[in-house]
Amino acid sequence: MSNKGNNKSVERKKKADILLVEDNPDDAFFIREALMKYDPNLFIDTVNNGSECLEKLSEGEYHAMILDYRIPFIDGISVLDEIKKRGYSLPVIMVTGFGNESIAVESMKKGLYDYVIKSHSYLEELPIAVSRALESHKLKKEKKKLERQLIQSEKMVSIGTLASGVAHEINNPLQGISTYAEMIMEMDNLPAIKEFSQKIMDLSTRIANTVSSLCHFSRNISQDEAASILLNEIIDEAIRLATLSPEFININIQKEYHASTSFKGNAIEITQVFVNLLNNAKDAMNGAGQLTIHTRDGDKFTETKITDTGSGISKDIAKQIFDPFFTTKDPGKGTGLGLSIAQRIVERHRGEIHMEDKAEKGATFTVSFPVST
Amino acid sequence: MTIMDTNSKKILLIDNEKCVRDTISLSLEKLGYRVVSVESGKKAIKLLKEEPVDIVICDIVMPDISGMDTLEHIVSNYPHIPVIMLSGLADSKTAMEAMKKQAFAFLAKPVQMKEIQKVIERAIDYKQKFKDQ
Numbered sequence: 001m002s003n004k005g006n007n008k009s010v011e012r013k014k015k016a017d018i019l020l021v022e023d024n025p026d027d028a029f030f031i032r033e034a035l036m037k038y039d040p041n042l043f044i045d046t047v048n049n050g051s052e053c054l055e056k057l058s059e060g061e062y063h064a065m066i067l068d069y070r071i072p073f074i075d076g077i078s079v080l081d082e083i084k085k086r087g088y089s090l091p092v093i094m095v096t097g098f099g100n101e102s103i104a105v106e107s108m109k110k111g112l113y114d115y116v117i118k119s120h121s122y123l124e125e126l127p128i129a130v131s132r133a134l135e136s137h138k139l140k141k142e143k144k145k146l147e148r149q150l151i152q153s154e155k156m157v158s159i160g161t162l163a164s165g166v167a168h169e170i171n172n173p174l175q176g177i178s179t180y181a182e183m184i185m186e187m188d189n190l191p192a193i194k195e196f197s198q199k200i201m202d203l204s205t206r207i208a209n210t211v212s213s214l215c216h217f218s219r220n221i222s223q224d225e226a227a228s229i230l231l232n233e234i235i236d237e238a239i240r241l242a243t244l245s246p247e248f249i250n251i252n253i254q255k256e257y258h259a260s261t262s263f264k265g266n267a268i269e270i271t272q273v274f275v276n277l278l279n280n281a282k283d284a285m286n287g288a289g290q291l292t293i294h295t296r297d298g299d300k301f302t303e304t305k306i307t308d309t310g311s312g313i314s315k316d317i318a319k320q321i322f323d324p325f326f327t328t329k330d331p332g333k334g335t336g337l338g339l340s341i342a343q344r345i346v347e348r349h350r351g352e353i354h355m356e357d358k359a360e361k362g363a364t365f366t367v368s369f370p371v372s373t
Numbered sequence: 374m375t376i377m378d379t380n381s382k383k384i385l386l387i388d389n390e391k392c393v394r395d396t397i398s399l400s401l402e403k404l405g406y407r408v409v410s411v412e413s414g415k416k417a418i419k420l421l422k423e424e425p426v427d428i429v430i431c432d433i434v435m436p437d438i439s440g441m442d443t444l445e446h447i448v449s450n451y452p453h454i455p456v457i458m459l460s461g462l463a464d465s466k467t468a469m470e471a472m473k474k475q476a477f478a479f480l481a482k483p484v485q486m487k488e489i490q491k492v493i494e495r496a497i498d499y500k501q502k503f504k505d506q
Contacts, residue, residue, distance in 0.1 A: 168462055172393055172461050174483040179483075179486060180396055183399065186403075
């Protein structure tokens with residue numbers, strides 16, 4: 001009895017590789033047999049209708065799915081639509097009958113990975129299509145994992161810059177506090193002691209402000225994916241964060257804010273876009289120059305232009321600036337990911353980012369986001 | 374601690390932070406040193422042309438001319454003046470860079486006055502030996 005129970009739990013724990021959606025039990029049997037013959041280690045879950053299929057998909061992570069077009073309750077196309085809507089990334093292979101090629105074409109447009117027509121040889125073709133799909137899914141997953149690691153490494157660089165900025169902002173007033181305290185210890189003149197104590201309190205407030213401006217970012221900024229975002233506020237936050245770095249000491253920032261509409265998005269990510277652009281502008285100017293930030297509202301979008309007075313970007317380089325790992329910075333200074341991450345974030349918000357061609361010195365980056373309707 | 378002839382020693386303090394200039398110069402004066410303080414490398418370079426100083430204490434992150442550039446200028450133009458770097462950036466990379474550029478010492482903020490005083494005394498000894506050579 002207990003043995004049986006154990007087996008069951010083991011079976012339940014084992015993750016299935018493939019979800020087979022086939023209402024005809026004979027077809028399901030032959031498909032399973034053909035796949036197992038191809039790879040005996042494959043683990044296949046079988047369901048016989050569309051709603052059960054969606055239920056299974058929400059329960060577990062499959063690596064590929066075989067979908068018969070003619071299934072009860074929901075047709076194959078609607079299943080594909082639903083998969084897309086829910087954001088599942090697994091490759092789907094559709095099995096259709098003769099004369100259903102137009103359905104296959106329509107399904108391919110909806111993100112179908114491959115299709116196999118039920119011909120005399122389909123049981124030989126299907127395992128090949130499945131193995132291709134599994135391979136593609138594996139590669140996709142590895143790519144995603146790599147991307148996550150890259151974003152993490154870019155964050156580490158940003159944190160490093162931020163940390164040295166914070167260190168500088170805190171250590172200076174700390175020096176004052178420590179020396180005032182040392183002097184007080186040698187004093188017995190009460191009015192002078194009071195004066196120095198007041199100075200210690202003022203410097204402590206200054207440190208507290210620096211710390212709170214840092215915490216503000218993680219505490220107050222919404223984690224919500226669809227928070228209402230005011231461009232000017234986000235840019236101010238980005239400026240506050242970026243300028244914590246002492247490397248901004250000789251950069252004059254001019255704000256020309258004319259935008260007032262809001263848009264929906266992830267505030268942390270959008271802030272990251274502007275921090276990356278500000279840092280690039282600072283580096284392009286070798287740490288000294290004028291940085292102009294201009295915002296304005298269009299009909300359907302709200303736009304920001306960030307212009308620096310740096311060395312500019314030549315045409316040959318302009319083509320590559322959004323490529324991951326492309327950098328003109330000194331070794332150890334940039335990961336070459338700042339702009340590619342900014343671009344990915346902007347595009348995820350259905351916005352646009354580009355560099356403007358211009359004759360004069362410096363570079364201008366334009367970022368626009370569609371406004372909420 | 375012996376006061377010796379510290380009265381005659383003049384220290385140039387370069388820091389763009391007012392609270393650092395105020396406190397350190399006051400403390401050093403109490404210890405008997407003469408102190409002249411400026412808020413930028415530019416002003417320091419100008420001042421060095423006009424009046425002699427014995428020791429320089431220099432910040433690193435400053436507007437206009439950075440502390441590192443100021444250090445290089447002093448080392449090449451006034452090799453007999455020891456330069457003590459005093460920085461809010463307390464990472465080993467910054468310290469190494471300062472030492473490579475021949476800073477006399479590197480101190481990380483916040484530092485206690487007795488620590489600064491010790492380094493100043495060592496710098497005075499060094500300066501004396503430099504003179505004797």
